[in-house]
Amino acid sequence: MAENHAVLRTEDLRKDFRTGEVIVHALRGVTMTVSRGEFLAISGPSGSGKSTLLGLIGGLDTPSSGRVFIDGVDITHLSESALTRIRNEKIGFVFQSFNLIPTLTALENVALPIQFARQRRFDPRRRAREILTLLGLGDRVNHRPAQLSGGEQQRVAIARALANNPPLLLADEPTGNLDTVSSQVVLEALHNVRESTGTTIIVVTHAPHIAAQADRRIILVDGCIAEDALNGAVAQGLQPTSEQAHP
């Protein structure tokens, strides 16, 4: 995949945490490229640095060293305000525990990122209704999170992440709190989204069956990429672009 098609690129990404006198190296130099429209699964054991990597990619945290490019823009040295804009326009987030605003209806939750966009590209309510319908929630738009099942809540969260049509969707264990049936529904929803909108999706997951459904799979171990591989037939035309890190 050509470099200029990359929606995400990281260069020697490192992140250290200090816990008392002990320094924890959460990421030890991760370099990778993710192409537009790709469905990437990042997996690995607990403490391997999956969520840390997701946070750095999403501009939620700053790396100790290294760089992150989103759509060719280096976000590692951006101001808080610029980062906020990137998060609003370029990235969508989906979390394990949904993190919907409990006081807002499904429609209002989805409309939220559009309402707070600096340059509004969509009509908030119409766009929210469209995406919710796309995700099979057309009849649940006026329900509050507490009135929805787990799978439905997570689909609302996906809809919210897609509200501003971001090129990159980051999902942290999106099925971690769901039963098997709901998990499958959510996964299908993610695939549908990718196909209908061409959004790049990066999923952090423990579950091998989810990783197996992605185009490509990266396994992190102790903050390093231990494996970066394409998944069979769906990987036609794709090739792994990460480099093994050197601790």
Added chain:
Amino acid sequence: MIERLRFAFAYALRNIVRDRRRAAFTLLSVAVGVASVVALRALGLMLTDALTSNAQAFLRGDLRVTDTGMDGGFVMSIFNSQERSHPFSAENIPAIEAWAAERNIAITFTLNGELMQVAVIGEYGRAGPPALTMSVFVDPAVYPFYDTIRADKPARALLGDLFTTPNAAVLSQRLASQIGAEVGDQVRVGSANVYFTVTGIVPDTAESSLASPQNLLFSFIYLNRAEQSLFGLDDLADRAYLKLPPEVNPQAVEDEIANWPRRSDRQRYSHWSTVSASEVLEENVEIADAISRFVLVLSLVGLVIGGVGIINTMVVAINRRSLEIAVLKTLGLHSLDISLLVLAEAALAGFFGSLLGAVLGMLLSYVARDLGQQAFAIGLPWRPYLDPILIGTALGLVVTLFFSLLPMITAARVRPKLVLREDDVPMLRAGALWTIISFIVLIVGFGLLIDLIVGSYRFARYLRLPPPLTPGITATLGTFIFLAVLFALNWVLVWLLSKLPSFRNANLQLAIRGLATHRTRTAFSLLALIIGMTALSGTLIMTRSINILLYTSISQPLGGNVVILPLSLVQGTVRSRLDSIPAVNGYREIRFPGRLELEAIDGVRDYERWFALARDDAQSSMRRASLNLVLGVNTYGNPPRGQLVAGRFIGPEDAGQAVITIPYLPELEAHGVTIGSQITLRIGGRVQDFEVVGIVAPGPSTGLIPFSLNDSALQVPLDMMPRQNIPFDFVIVDVQPEAVREVMAAVGAIPGVFIFDVAIFDSIISRLMNQMAALPLLVAGLSLFAASALIATTVALATMERRRQIAILKAIGVSRWQALGQLLAENSLVGIAGGVISLLPTLLILALVPALTEGIVHMPLPTDLVILMLALAVLVTIAATLITAWPAATEKPLNALRYE
């Protein structure tokens, strides 16, 4: 922007509904502060209304004329009333009335300054215990010209309608309660030889003490001026009220009044003093304005305490919602957007809290009115004022926004990466810089508010404060620094409390750990409790202490509990009546000298130099001054006496002898003054030597007065002291307390006798102290109310946060009472600490008074009140804990665990 605002408010409103309990605490915090503003502001307006709405009614005429130096003075009418040279009499009243008639001016005279003794006449003509009261002789047909005086009994009857029969008397409520009089009762009034019938009882506020200051001390009785002759006060008056026709210029009339005819004996020493309605209005507007501003500033105390509650609750709310805020940030909301959300929530809480506070405040203004009436001794009209509601709501809103600044910044600074650490969300902090900035904004904002309320621009130039400091900002800054220091001390105290041993008691251990967990919040609660309790206990204890001090200062030096002033004609009757009552321990007849000087001691004329070395010593000066008090004394029975150091007391057998007893003074002893020494007195124009026969040591501390009649004065036999200006001898009787009423009734029944119980001083002092303490008490009460709300909030928040802990404890077999007991133990510790600390400033002041007054004044410590205050502090915390912690303690553990 409008859409964002709309979203912010909708989001805030839903959060308030979602988080009902916590929102209720925020609302309560705001409401309590606003309630105190509304109540005190309403009080200010009531006062303004009472003082300024109708100046003519307040003055009871367009002009009031008195004589300089006469207004407010009073005499005891049973004795020579001619002693007081009334400005109006038969000599000039007719001429003044003719002058008024010529100009179509209505005029009425009153006689206000006569102190009289009133008693109810019971069965068989026996008089009940008498009380002293001020007479107000009026012409009921016209008095007052503008105001309307209506009776409590018979309800709403007009004053004029109560004087339709001869010998009618209308009593003030206080007098009626003192003597136990009801409408229809017969009363004996002063020296009149007929009984009067009580035809009505009017409120105490019918005669404002602002217009007649003597009413601060005494109750009053309305009598008909036409019946003054019954008291030997024919045609005398001390005030004239004028009602002018509309076309007449008051100033021109005032100029003419200067030439009113005077009584021949008062030509040289006085002149007419006039007060017009406009002058009264001007003066009252100033008084009302100053008091209104003052009470409004006082009410800000409640708002500050409420503000602490707001910060407390909102910071907790934001901490609970930190993950949600982080999610919003990941969705692209800027810090400003988040601030807007918090601000909207604060604004809504401020608005609804203020509305609630306004309603509470209007109810509280009822209580405030009673205390205000007590403080200013003036009838205050209550009505639902709009102004306090608007001001209270505006202030509530503004102060809420000021105090939500810190939570707002804390929320705005939430890092979005928190969403990745869902299980390990740290305590949110605004950061040192932002905390300082938010406090600066708070101080400046609050300071400017105070400037605005007080109008401090008027005196700012005298203070010469460097810009940008204003008086309000400086005062707020000072208060905040003081509070910060106090807070830091509280924090340390809470830390120390959390180190207390638990004695292996699980409940105590959990209670102490609980304290340790939220030291900052507990320190805030403690601070609020201390502010409220210090104000309340300080006011109550100081009032009580001064009360006891003044009472003992008066009653102890007297050496008895009943004072009798008999005309000399009946002195023998009084003696025999006293001798016949077994409960009388003894009594003294005392004659005060008119002109008397101590000429020499043992021939030494400049004996004062014996005290000279210690001129700066206040005690020594007092000792020297005590030599100036010389009394003529006749002692009967065994009244309290000082301690005899040498010689003997003077007794009836010393009549006609030139003997004297002197107080024991070290300076006199040092110069060899002893039994047999000569004291030379100049009495009137005559010089006489007296031989010292006794030396008496001063008794225990007598309060403010460093000498007493029974031991510190130089005393000579009564008949050796010529009667001069005062036409009677005082009789001071020591009666067993339970027999005071009997003696009062028995001796009071003798015509020409004026008798009062020393307890009257107690009631006068108590009333004065109550009046002075009423307003501080109101503010203190409101502060404590606000503090209670804050404690309730803190306990509730702590309980909510520990819901899971309580559930786990219950799951492992801890009973609801034990769970509750743990919270009660924790907060009782706070209550005890708060109670003790809040007492310290007052106790310190009491302890410092002797040092500050060179040992002259010793403030008594009302121990019962101290204990009561301590108990109150603990009770407040226990009540706040019980109310808020009970639901959590009684909840099923499974619910709490599932919820969490």
